[in-house]
Amino acid sequence: MRQAQVYHPDNQYEEAILDPIKPPINARDLLLWGGLLVVMGIGVAAYVRQFILGLGVTGMNRPVYWGVYITNFVFFIGLAHSGTFISAILRLSGAEFRKPLARAAEALTLFSLPFGVASIMIDMGRPDRVMNVILYGRFESPLLWDFTAVSLYLFSSVVFFYLSLLPDIALCRDRLEDVPSWQRSMYRILALGWKGHPEQFHRLERVMDGMAIFMTMLVVTVHTVVSWVFGMTIQPVWHSALIGPFFLLGAIFSGTAAVVIVLAILRKAYHLEDVLPVGLFNSLRKLLIVFSLGWLYMMIAEHLTLYYGNIPEEMEVFWQRFTGDFSIMFWVMTFAVFVVPILIFIFRGKNSIAWMVTASVLINIGMWLERYVVIIPTETRPRLLYELVQGSYTPTWTEWAITASLFAGMFLLYSIFTRFFPVVPLWETAETLEPETAFPEKRQRGFRGARRRRLGG
Amino acid sequence: MAKWSMVIDLDKCVACQGCSIACRFENNTPVVSPEEAALGRSILWNEVFPLRSEGEAAIASAQAKFLTRPCMHCEDPPCIKVCPVGATYKDDEGIVRQNYARCIGCRFCTVACPYGVRYFNWYEPSWEEGMDTHLNPDRVAGRGDLEGPAIRPKGVVEKCTFCIHRHHKAIARAEAEGREFRNSDYTPACVQTCTAKARFFGDFDDPNSTVSRLSQSRRAFRLLDEAGTSPKVIYLHEG
Numbered sequence: 170m171r172q173a174q175v176y177h178p179d180n181q182y183e184e185a186i187l188d189p190i191k192p193p194i195n196a197r198d199l200l201l202w203g204g205l206l207v208v209m210g211i212g213v214a215a216y217v218r219q220f221i222l223g224l225g226v227t228g229m230n231r232p233v234y235w236g237v238y239i240t241n242f243v244f245f246i247g248l249a250h251s252g253t254f255i256s257a258i259l260r261l262s263g264a265e266f267r268k269p270l271a272r273a274a275e276a277l278t279l280f281s282l283p284f285g286v287a288s289i290m291i292d293m294g295r296p297d298r299v300m301n302v303i304l305y306g307r308f309e310s311p312l313l314w315d316f317t318a319v320s321l322y323l324f325s326s327v328v329f330f331y332l333s334l335l336p337d338i339a340l341c342r343d344r345l346e347d348v349p350s351w352q353r354s355m356y357r358i359l360a361l362g363w364k365g366h367p368e369q370f371h372r373l374e375r376v377m378d379g380m381a382i383f384m385t386m387l388v389v390t391v392h393t394v395v396s397w398v399f400g401m402t403i404q405p406v407w408h409s410a411l412i413g414p415f416f417l418l419g420a421i422f423s424g425t426a427a428v429v430i431v432l433a434i435l436r437k438a439y440h441l442e443d444v445l446p447v448g449l450f451n452s453l454r455k456l457l458i459v460f461s462l463g464w465l466y467m468m469i470a471e472h473l474t475l476y477y478g479n480i481p482e483e484m485e486v487f488w489q490r491f492t493g494d495f496s497i498m499f500w501v502m503t504f505a506v507f508v509v510p511i512l513i514f515i516f517r518g519k520n521s522i523a524w525m526v527t528a529s530v531l532i533n534i535g536m537w538l539e540r541y542v543v544i545i546p547t548e549t550r551p552r553l554l555y556e557l558v559q560g561s562y563t564p565t566w567t568e569w570a571i572t573a574s575l576f577a578g579m580f581l582l583y584s585i586f587t588r589f590f591p592v593v594p595l596w597e598t599a600e601t602l603e604p605e606t607a608f609p610e611k612r613q614r615g616f617r618g619a620r621r622r623r624l625g626g
Numbered sequence: 627m628a629k630w631s632m633v634i635d636l637d638k639c640v641a642c643q644g645c646s647i648a649c650r651f652e653n654n655t656p657v658v659s660p661e662e663a664a665l666g667r668s669i670l671w672n673e674v675f676p677l678r679s680e681g682e683a684a685i686a687s688a689q690a691k692f693l694t695r696p697c698m699h700c701e702d703p704p705c706i707k708v709c710p711v712g713a714t715y716k717d718d719e720g721i722v723r724q725n726y727a728r729c730i731g732c733r734f735c736t737v738a739c740p741y742g743v744r745y746f747n748w749y750e751p752s753w754e755e756g757m758d759t760h761l762n763p764d765r766v767a768g769r770g771d772l773e774g775p776a777i778r779p780k781g782v783v784e785k786c787t788f789c790i791h792r793h794h795k796a797i798a799r800a801e802a803e804g805r806e807f808r809n810s811d812y813t814p815a816c817v818q819t820c821t822a823k824a825r826f827f828g829d830f831d832d833p834n835s836t837v838s839r840l841s842q843s844r845r846a847f848r849l850l851d852e853a854g855t856s857p858k859v860i861y862l863h864e865g
Contacts, residue, residue, distance in 0.1 A: 204707015223780040224731070225748030230666040232742055234733040294746065294781030298711075301730050305711040312710040312734055402738040403704060403853055552740040553850055558675070560666060 176600035177340045177363035182444045186591045189439035198588060205581040212574020215567045216291060220265050224294055226567045233548040233562040238292035241572055241625055242417070243540045244423070245285035245579075246319065246395050248533075250388055251424025252278025253326065256333070257384035260377070266452040268597045269445055273435060274428045275330045276592065280582040282323045284575040289315075290624045291571060310377060311401045318394045322387050329380050332373060336596040339363035341470070352589065370596070376473040392420040399544065406475065406547050422506075423536035424458040426529035429453050431583070433526045444593050454518045457528070461511045468507075482552050489546040494561060499542050505535030628809055629720045630788055631830035632817065634694060635838040635862040638824035641692035643674045645816035645825065649696075652789055652815035653760045654775045656751030657754035669745040671786035672696045691864070692849050696816060697722060697743040698849060698857030705735035705744060714783070719767065720858060721788050727771035729782040736783055740853050743785055750780040766791035788827075801813035809835065830858065 179187070219226045229236045252275035259267040267274075289294050306313050342356035363369065396416035399407040429450065436445045476486050490499045510528040517524040549560035586592075649655070649672040665857040677691040699722050701726050706714050706722065716722050736744040753761070766774045774791040778784050796811035809829045817825040828835035837860070840846065845863040849855075 223747070223749040224665070225662070228665075229735070229748075231745065232666070234736045234746060289732075292731065292732070294783075295729065295779075298728070298730045301711040301713075305713075305728060307710060307712050310708050310710040310733060310734065312708065316710070393756055398734070402708065403740055404737065408728065551742060552853065553742060558666065558742065 175339065175342065175343055175363075177336070178365070178370075178596050180595045180599040182598065183340075183344075183443050183595060184592070185441060186593045186595055187341070189441075189587065190341065190589060190591065191347065193349070194588070198584075201579060201584055205577040205584070206578035209581065212571045212577070215570040215574075219291075219567055219571075220296070226565060228562055228564045228568065230560065230562065232560040233545060234557060235292070235544060235548065236562055237541075237564045237568040238288050240537065240540045240544055241575060242285050242288035242292070243395055243544070244537050245281045245288060245373055245575070246392060247416070247420035247423050247536065247540070248281040248427050248492060249278045249285060249322070249424065250325070250392060250417075250420040251274065251428045252330075253384050253388040254421045254424060255428060256329070257381040257388065259384060260381045264452075266449060267529045269593050270428060270432055270449055270453075271597065272330075272333065272594045273431050273592050274424075275326070275333070276586055277424070277427055277431055278326050279330050280579050280586070282319070282326060283536050283582075284579055286319060286323065287575065299300070311397045314394045315398055318387070319392045320476040322391045325380070325384060325387060329384055332377055332380070333594060333597070334590065335361065335373070336365060336370070337591050339365060339592060340595055341591065355589075388421075389417060392417045395467055399547075403593050404547050405480070405550065405551065406486040407543075409471070411467065411474075412543075415576060416470065418460065418463050418467055419536055419539060422457070422531050424463055425453060425456055425460060426510075426532035426536075429457070429525050430533070435587065436522070439587070439592070441593065444598070447520050447522060450522055451519060454514055454525060457532070458511065458514050461507055461514065461532075465507055468503075471590050482550070485550040486546050489550055492544060493546070494549065495542050495546050497539050497624075502535045502538040502542055505531040507535075507541060510535075575624045628717055629831045629858070630699070630812075631825040631828065631837045631841070631858040631860065632696065632699075632788070632814070633837045633846075633860045633862065635824045635826075635845075636691075636693070637845070637862060637864045638822040639692060639694060639777075640822045640824075641674060641690070642821045644819045644821050645672045645696075646670050646674050646693055648672075648819035649786070650813040652762055652775065652792075653787075654751075654777060655745075655784070656747065656778070657753050657757070658749075662748070667748050669747075669784065671743070671745070671784070672709055686748070686863060693861075694816075695741065695743065695849075698711075698741050698836070698855065698859045699786075701856035701858065702854060704738045704853075704855060705739065707736045708738045710734065713763040714785075716767075717795075719792075721790055721793075723787055723790060724783060724785050725769055725771050725773060726776065726778050726782045726784065731783065733783065735762075740850055740855065741857075744783050745785065746783050747778050747780045751778055764791040764795065766794045769800055777790040789816075813842060850853075 227236060227238075243530055244347070252271075255267050255274040256271040260271075290299065293299065302313070302316055306316070308314070338356055338359040342353065344362045345356070393413035393416065396412045400409060400412040402408060432445055432449065432453075472487070474484050489495050510532050513528040515525050518528060545562055549562065551560070637649070648668065650657075653671060655669045655671060662668070673695050673708050675693045675695060677693055699720060701720065703714075703716065703722050706716060710732060711728055711730055713725045714722060715733055730759060731746070733746055736742075736746055739765055748779055752758075761777070762775045764775050765772055766776075768790070774787050774789070792814060793812045797807050800807040809832065813827055817827040826836045828837040830841070832838055841860045841863065842863055847863060848860055851857075
């Protein structure tokens, strides 16, 4: 039996991109994965303890009913916006530089979303009753909006990601002959019989363009809806129309910065210096400068409005941030998100990956702090209780252990993925999508047959 | 259909915290350790707050002010709006109730309530030895599940129900005695126990009821009226 011939686009970097996948799983991989699994194990143990004893093992209390878990939820969903921003929004705007980094960014989306969802589950007092959300769901509750938006986002991201991966899985199936047989079977099954026909590429591009529009709308919706969990209540400072756009900007900001970190790691670990040139980082640098300034704008818009308005219950929260219990966090956040990174970007960032990574790490630490400083201070000074009860909150080791395990989980999924799949899209970065040779007789007949049928019908 | 409402006269209140204690025993609210209480995890459906007094004059006159606070049973409750599973709901007579069996413990309602009347069970409820054998045995089912004083599982939210089980008991008693249920048959524990008779309870829609007449007082005000929640608990100013 003759195997049907398959075509793949020509990519001068094919060797370099496939190289990380070729060697069998070695001690270094196992050490990394093992280490991450240990961190995850500690988190799982902490969670099991929390599940058995109750949420009392956290630092949450009255009135600070939401703490680190909800902060993580917002942060992970924000991180997830990286991929969609780069692959969907930049796709629509025709920014060509996105191509080599699209998959690395999308993978970040895919592997951070589940941990955002997990954070909500971890925060629930009765995770065993999660099905009630489906059985008795009420769409009047912003949590249901969240539930719907995030699950739709997760589903669409998987589809979008998989579609763009399809031609490359087929390439792996055909080019990687020395990998273990289970790995080859995996490629064979996942490739869904992809042949690399121009018509297939044409359809794929069209579907992805269509999905990019949909994903762009989703990305705006999802993070705005996440913010509405806070914004729809009448608690001071949360209840602001700015909270949606601010969350969205923060999400794309931290997501893009995370892409810088991921790219630098991939570049180093998998020797992709040629494929991921410094120029890419320079393009991201420009985006990050814009986002930093956008962040400053939002920050001033929010706090100047609060300060000028001088509404008593809002000022309680305002001072909690600027000089109160959260002032250290607030100022560290300001320096980590804006002051230091913008200086780095302007004076040091160009052509320097090390500086770009430094700034990006700072931005992500700062954005986590920002989520915290947006969520918690309001809870310590709720509308009525600010004069009756003054709340405070200190997270416990349980919360930190679980947080660490979520990040470890994300890194674990990411590192496993990059060991089995090309992390730079081969077909999107190829010089041309034209097949190398003409079609064999058999395929052509099938193809023509299909066309005839379609014309006839 | 009655519209149950409460009036609290702050002028009469002596801040004895009797309402708080009566509520605790009536509704089986769990007891927490002093360490937990310091974290702000004590559960008091009817809490008594000292108000911060400002200025020299207040200190000189040693005039401490207090606010006792049950659930406001709002006409437009922010807690019900945000509940993703309908575990909290307003019944036909305007009482905001909590279905422990359905609550998923997301604590959205506790965050959304501007009055802080909702409490979360951080641990499995517990009582000191001896106390655990003297819990209120009254049980009331709403929507098929036990509510009110029923023992709560860990991880769910609980709140003041205007002693809904007393309402049900009063109806049953009236039925057993072969007479019509009168509004005066139903009184929450905090109102019954109030040392200074500072609390009044009744049907707001009945123009002759005490609560309805007192709500017309010039001293009458509602907590956070500007929040648009339309509380059914009405306070009377001091002085």
